[in-house]
Amino acid sequence: MAGRGVLVRGRRGPSCAPGPARICSVAVTKIPLRRFTARALPIDDHDRVLLLHGFDPVRPDQPFWFTIGGAAEGGETLQEAAARELFEEVGIRADVREFTGPYESSVIEFEWSDYAITQDQTFFAIRVGSDAAVSFEHMEQIEKDTTTAYRWWSVAELEGTREVFFPKNLAEILQKITAGEGRA
Known part of the structure; x- marks a missing residue:
């Protein structure tokens, strides 16, 4: 990935623009990470999905909405990881057996902070009450620092918003779940 220009005095080389103070291109290497x-897609009594709002710490001016979840740890099944992440990220406790799915599986590549991430992601749903209390209390510090809000979204709201959210096909996934359609 091409990095930001760096002001360098007295250095000559093919990557520098000519002049007494040259702007040189610097390659920025991201740490590769496979996850x-x-x-976890908590869905309330009104068929709305709970999403988190946050930002990449190196791009705080580009916020987005995202699903709850994270990497499986130490031999966990994906359903166990979904239950753990649901509690850690929003304070909702759930039994692994309450999750349905998977409804979608995909591999995506993206950058976040210092990482170039390749992520295998599998989506599970869980029904929760509309009165489910949401808390960021159990988040890791980096999550607390970069998560700004939560919101319940309907299919219509996802389809009509100009807000950025991931995955881009979330409205389709939510529609499939709430219509009782098949799993991935």
């Missing part, structure tokens, strides 16, 4: 993740 196998469970994405």
Whole structure:
């Protein structure tokens, strides 16, 4: 990935623009990371999905909405990871057997902070009450620092928003779940 220009005085080389103070291009290397993740989709009594709002710490001016979830740890099944992440990220306790799915599986590549991430992600749903209390209390510090809000979204709201959210096909996934359609 091409990095930001760096002001360098007195250095000559093919990557520098001519002049007494040259702008040189610097390659920024991201740390590669492969993750196998469970994405938890809590769905309330009104068929709305709970999403988190946050940002990449190196791009705080580009916020987005995202699903709850994270990497499976130490021999966990993906459903166990979904239940753990649901509690850690929003404070909702759930039994692994309450999750349905998977409804979608995909591999995505993206950058976040210092990482170039390849993420295998599998989506599971769980029904929760509309009165489910949401808390960021159990998040890791980096999550607390980069998560700004939560919101319940309907299919219509996802389809009509100009907000950025991931995955881009979340409205389709939610529609499939709430219509009782098949799993991935």
